[in-house]
Amino acid sequence: METIEEVPNPFFDAPNEKSAVKPVMLSHGTMQVKNLKESRKFYEEFLGMECVRQGRRAAFLRCGNKFHIVAWEAGPDARGAYLHQHWGLELRSKEEIDDAFKRVKELKDQYKIGHIHDPVLQHGVYSFYFEDLDNNWWEFQYYDGFQHDDAFDFGDRFGQEEAAPAAAT
Secondary structure, eight states: OOOGGGSOOSOOOOOOTTSSSOOSOOOEEEEEESOHHHHHHIIIIISOOEEEEEETTEEEEEOSSSOEEEEEEOOTTOOOOOGGGOEEEEOSSHHHHHHHHHHHHHTTTTTTOOOBOOOEEETTEEEEEEEOTTSOEEEEEEOSSOHHHHHHHHOOSSOTTOOOOOOOO
Protein backbone atom coordinates (compact mmCIF):
# COMPACT_ATOMS: atom_id res chain seq x y z
CA MET A 1 0.00 0.00 0.00
CA GLU A 2 1.36 3.39 -0.99
CA THR A 3 1.73 6.04 1.69
CA ILE A 4 2.23 9.76 1.39
CA GLU A 5 5.98 9.27 1.92
CA GLU A 6 6.05 7.17 -1.25
CA VAL A 7 4.20 9.66 -3.42
CA PRO A 8 6.46 10.64 -6.31
CA ASN A 9 8.03 14.09 -6.37
CA PRO A 10 5.06 16.49 -6.63
CA PHE A 11 7.01 18.93 -8.82
CA PHE A 12 7.29 18.68 -12.57
CA ASP A 13 7.58 21.05 -15.50
CA ALA A 14 4.13 21.79 -16.86
CA PRO A 15 3.94 20.88 -20.56
CA ASN A 16 2.81 24.37 -21.55
CA GLU A 17 5.30 25.33 -24.27
CA LYS A 18 2.52 26.40 -26.65
CA SER A 19 0.25 28.12 -24.10
CA ALA A 20 -0.26 31.89 -24.01
CA VAL A 21 0.56 31.97 -20.29
CA LYS A 22 3.09 29.70 -18.58
CA PRO A 23 2.05 29.00 -14.97
CA VAL A 24 4.35 26.88 -12.82
CA MET A 25 1.74 25.25 -10.57
CA LEU A 26 -1.91 25.06 -9.58
CA SER A 27 -1.77 26.72 -6.17
CA HIS A 28 -5.29 27.03 -4.74
CA GLY A 29 -9.03 26.97 -5.11
CA THR A 30 -11.77 28.79 -3.24
CA MET A 31 -15.10 27.99 -1.66
CA GLN A 32 -17.70 29.93 0.24
CA VAL A 33 -18.62 29.25 3.85
CA LYS A 34 -21.37 30.66 6.05
CA ASN A 35 -19.42 31.04 9.30
CA LEU A 36 -15.63 30.78 9.23
CA LYS A 37 -15.27 29.88 12.91
CA GLU A 38 -17.78 27.02 12.67
CA SER A 39 -16.41 25.79 9.34
CA ARG A 40 -12.82 25.88 10.58
CA LYS A 41 -13.80 23.62 13.48
CA PHE A 42 -15.14 21.09 10.91
CA TYR A 43 -11.98 21.31 8.77
CA GLU A 44 -9.59 20.87 11.69
CA GLU A 45 -11.46 18.52 14.02
CA PHE A 46 -13.28 16.39 11.48
CA LEU A 47 -11.28 16.51 8.23
CA GLY A 48 -7.87 16.82 9.92
CA MET A 49 -6.77 19.76 7.78
CA GLU A 50 -4.31 22.45 8.77
CA CYS A 51 -5.93 25.90 8.87
CA VAL A 52 -4.58 29.43 9.16
CA ARG A 53 -6.70 32.57 9.16
CA GLN A 54 -5.34 35.09 6.69
CA GLY A 55 -8.01 37.74 6.88
CA ARG A 56 -11.20 38.69 8.64
CA ARG A 57 -13.22 36.64 6.15
CA ALA A 58 -10.63 34.15 4.82
CA ALA A 59 -8.85 31.04 6.04
CA PHE A 60 -6.41 28.84 4.16
CA LEU A 61 -6.69 25.07 4.56
CA ARG A 62 -4.38 22.34 3.34
CA CYS A 63 -3.70 18.66 3.68
CA GLY A 64 -0.49 17.01 2.60
CA ASN A 65 0.71 18.95 -0.44
CA LYS A 66 1.48 22.35 -1.93
CA PHE A 67 -2.13 23.22 -2.76
CA HIS A 68 -4.58 25.02 -0.51
CA ILE A 69 -8.22 26.00 -0.40
CA VAL A 70 -9.28 29.49 0.59
CA ALA A 71 -12.49 29.34 2.64
CA TRP A 72 -14.22 32.70 2.17
CA GLU A 73 -16.88 33.72 4.68
CA ALA A 74 -19.86 34.90 2.65
CA GLY A 75 -22.41 34.81 5.47
CA PRO A 76 -25.76 33.01 5.58
CA ASP A 77 -26.23 33.33 1.81
CA ALA A 78 -22.99 31.47 1.01
CA ARG A 79 -23.36 29.35 -2.08
CA GLY A 80 -22.15 25.79 -1.71
CA ALA A 81 -21.08 23.61 -4.59
CA TYR A 82 -22.68 20.77 -6.50
CA LEU A 83 -21.70 17.14 -5.95
CA HIS A 84 -19.51 17.16 -9.07
CA GLN A 85 -17.66 20.23 -7.78
CA HIS A 86 -16.40 18.37 -4.73
CA TRP A 87 -13.06 18.35 -2.93
CA GLY A 88 -11.35 14.93 -2.75
CA LEU A 89 -9.36 13.53 0.15
CA GLU A 90 -7.29 10.36 -0.18
CA LEU A 91 -7.35 7.62 2.44
CA ARG A 92 -4.97 4.64 2.62
CA SER A 93 -7.33 1.66 2.25
CA LYS A 94 -10.88 0.48 1.62
CA GLU A 95 -11.11 -0.21 5.35
CA GLU A 96 -10.28 3.43 6.08
CA ILE A 97 -13.05 4.48 3.67
CA ASP A 98 -15.52 2.24 5.49
CA ASP A 99 -14.35 3.60 8.86
CA ALA A 100 -14.63 7.20 7.59
CA PHE A 101 -18.16 6.46 6.39
CA LYS A 102 -19.09 5.25 9.88
CA ARG A 103 -17.51 8.37 11.43
CA VAL A 104 -19.38 10.69 9.04
CA LYS A 105 -22.66 9.04 10.00
CA GLU A 106 -21.83 9.07 13.75
CA LEU A 107 -20.77 12.73 13.77
CA LYS A 108 -23.36 14.00 11.28
CA ASP A 109 -25.28 16.08 13.82
CA GLN A 110 -22.24 17.38 15.70
CA TYR A 111 -20.65 18.78 12.51
CA LYS A 112 -23.92 19.61 10.71
CA ILE A 113 -23.15 17.23 7.84
CA GLY A 114 -25.87 17.08 5.19
CA HIS A 115 -26.35 14.38 2.56
CA ILE A 116 -24.17 11.27 2.74
CA HIS A 117 -23.80 8.82 -0.15
CA ASP A 118 -22.92 5.16 0.45
CA PRO A 119 -19.40 3.96 -0.44
CA VAL A 120 -19.14 2.48 -3.95
CA LEU A 121 -16.49 1.39 -6.40
CA GLN A 122 -16.73 3.88 -9.28
CA HIS A 123 -14.42 5.58 -11.78
CA GLY A 124 -11.57 3.36 -10.55
CA VAL A 125 -11.78 4.32 -6.88
CA TYR A 126 -13.61 3.16 -3.78
CA SER A 127 -15.23 6.24 -2.33
CA PHE A 128 -18.21 8.12 -0.96
CA TYR A 129 -19.43 11.70 -1.06
CA PHE A 130 -20.89 13.86 1.68
CA GLU A 131 -22.10 17.44 2.05
CA ASP A 132 -20.69 19.73 4.74
CA LEU A 133 -22.35 22.44 6.83
CA ASP A 134 -21.82 25.00 4.05
CA ASN A 135 -23.30 22.79 1.30
CA ASN A 136 -19.86 22.06 -0.14
CA TRP A 137 -19.23 18.44 -1.17
CA TRP A 138 -16.31 16.20 -0.19
CA GLU A 139 -15.19 12.78 -1.40
CA PHE A 140 -13.17 10.34 0.70
CA GLN A 141 -11.52 7.97 -1.73
CA TYR A 142 -9.08 5.08 -1.92
CA TYR A 143 -7.21 4.32 -5.13
CA ASP A 144 -4.69 1.49 -5.37
CA GLY A 145 -1.80 3.55 -6.68
CA PHE A 146 -1.34 7.27 -7.22
CA GLN A 147 -4.35 8.46 -9.22
CA HIS A 148 -2.89 11.87 -10.02
CA ASP A 149 0.02 10.42 -11.98
CA ASP A 150 -1.96 7.49 -13.40
CA ALA A 151 -4.66 9.74 -14.86
CA PHE A 152 -2.10 11.74 -16.82
CA ASP A 153 0.01 8.68 -17.70
CA PHE A 154 -3.11 7.02 -19.18
CA GLY A 155 -3.58 10.10 -21.40
CA ASP A 156 -6.70 11.20 -23.23
CA ARG A 157 -9.34 8.50 -23.58
CA PHE A 158 -11.79 10.66 -25.53
CA GLY A 159 -11.06 12.99 -28.40
CA GLN A 160 -11.34 16.75 -28.12
CA GLU A 161 -14.38 16.81 -30.41
CA GLU A 162 -16.34 14.00 -28.75
CA ALA A 163 -19.40 15.47 -27.05
CA ALA A 164 -20.54 14.29 -23.64
CA PRO A 165 -24.21 13.40 -23.13
CA ALA A 166 -26.26 16.17 -21.54
CA ALA A 167 -26.07 16.08 -17.76
CA ALA A 168 -29.18 15.73 -15.65
CA THR A 169 -29.86 18.78 -13.53
